[in-house]
Amino acid sequence: MEPDLIIQGFSNPHFSTFMDVGIQAGRIVFLSEHQPDSYSGGNIIEAHGRVLLPGFIESHIHLDKAFLLNQMKDEALTIQQAMASTLELKRTFTKEGIETRSVQVIQQAIAHGVTHMRCHVEIDPIVNLIGLEVMLELKERYQDALTLQIVAFPQEGIIKQPGTEELLRTALQHGADVVGGITYQDPDLEQHLSIVFNLAHTFNKPLDLHVDFSDDPQMLAILTIIRMTHEYGMQGRVSVGHLTSLGSLPYEQAKEICRSIADAGIHVMCLPATDLYLNGRGDDHRPRRGLTPVSLLLEQGANVIFGSNNIQNPFTPFGTADPLDTGLLLAQTAYMGSKQDVITIAQMATTRAAQALLIDDYGLKVGAYADLVLCDAFDLRSVVYERAPRRYVWKKGKLVASTVKQTTFYHENAALDERKAGSRCI
Ligand SMILES: [Zn+2]
Known part of the structure; x- marks a missing residue:
């Protein structure tokens, strides 16, 4: 045939x-x-x-709070301000608004070659399940162009926002693919993590957590996550986003933790656009870059990938939903300029991401x-x-x-230059 x-x-x-x-x-x-x-x-x-690659995978993105810049009253200069500003705007979210903004991101992503996407959707008593309802509808509507995984994400904490655990449970019963969590909202870390690990165990779903988003080296929820990953037998099924405080630790201590992350099969998602923008703000001189230690994690055998995280909102006032934008930013800021590094960057947006997101075939x-x-x-x-x-x-x-990009030159040597360069279009 x-x-x-x-x-x-x-x-x-x-x-x-x-x-x-x-x-x-x-x-x-x-x-x-x-x-x-x-x-x-x-x-x-x-x-x-020309280069053919597997479709790009957007591993970590928030569709429901994309494109909020025009609605912001003030610029957010810290993580706390970004969370507070988004919480304020979230009170006005409607299904129609979430849908319009999400579709804009999805269309951009498809044009950029994204064929799989994992989005975190906020689940709490403020928005209830309206974000989830929109994502489930978009997942079906776009299934011929993009496979959408939905993470049920308690951005405001679980214990701080009573009712959230029940809403997470309902979200998982109604089609959320992944259990989300966040280590820097609730006062009792152990309790928060026990809830999300239990939900993942009960519903047999992977876990994708926002972790240690800080440059404070004391913030090490990752140690509890490593322990619980072993206790719950979830090796290979846990991902952690940000993990930036690890980058502030002394080398030997960081190396040991990176080794433990690799041993637990935990996937690390670097979110450079947000991490570079919001971390290091408290340093009055020689500000830290605020990234997770990508090279050290890779050296120790951990799977590291990257994601856009946010598109034009208080956390990240930039973004085009192009994995190559984020990949280039990471290459430039994580000292990844060698021939092998560019292969690793491409793998982070393709095969390494597939491993983290458990994408078969x-x-x-x-x-x-x-x-x-x-x-x-x-x-x-x-x-x-x-x-x-x-x-x-x-x-x-x-x-x-x-997509075709074509430039026409009109300067004096244009005709000669065009003949030398040849047409790039096919
Ligand atoms: Zn995120």
């Missing part, structure tokens, strides 16, 4: 030659060394050496779903450093977005 789609002559850092890939009924059915002129008819895309391999992105660049460095246009994005073999 003829494949539905063949992408031929692409490059990828994991293959030493140009490759061809065939797609049938939404899955990759062959992957072989490039054979020029060996296919005819059907739907053939000529990559001409993923990747550039036979049998996986054909969630793919063809980047308009000829090597991985250009993909990341130039945030190359995503020429084509496929979800299960179906084209869901395409």
Whole structure:
């Protein structure tokens, strides 16, 4: 049987030659060394050496509180101010408003080659379950373009906001995929973590926690999380976002904790846009960068990935829902500039993220779903450093977005320059 789609002559850092890939009924059915002129008819895309990657995974994002800048009264300069400002705005949230802002992010993400996304939706007595209802509807509406995982997230704490535990339970009964938690809201950390680990155990769901978002080296909830991950047998099913206080610890102490994180199979999600923006504010000179120690975690064998976290709100007044924007920011601020580092950055937005989000049938391999992105660049460095246009994005073999970027020069040498550079469009 003829494949539905063949992408031929692409490059990828994991293959030493140009490759061809065939797609049938939404899955990759062959992957072989490039054979020029060996296919005819059907739907053939000529990559001409451009880079093909598995669809990007947005591992950590808040759709429900994206695009709030125009509603803010004052700029938020600290984590506490960002939380207070968002809480104030949250009191005015409506289903329609959440939907409009979420759709804007989802459309941007799809255009940027995102085929999977994990969003944290706020669950508490202030918004009740309206955010969840919107996310469940969007999950179904966009399923042909993007797989949405929903984290039931108690942003305001569980003990501080009575009724939240019951709402989390209801959210999990009604389709939330992941149990969320936060270590810097409730006064009793042990109690908060016991509640969320118990919920994860009861509903057989993974855990995704906001952890130690500070540059105070005393804030080490991660130690309790490591212990509980072993006690509940949840190795490989726990993710932690931020984990920035670890970056303020002396090297030897941090190294030991990084080793324990790796041993517990805990995935670390670095959120550089937010972490760089809000941490280090209390340092009156030589401010800390406020990132989790990415290289040390990787060295010790932990899985580290990254996420956008917020798009244009009090926590992060930036963002375009492009994983390559965040990847480049991380490369620039975590000392990741080598050839191997750029491969690691790309893995963090693809295969490493799939491992953290427990996504099966993923990747550039036979049998996986054909969630793919063809980047308009000829090597991985250009993909990341130039945030190359995503020429084509496929979800299960179906084209869901395409982007062409073209500049026309009118200066004196324009004609000559254009002939030398050649057209980048396909
Ligand atoms: Zn977050």
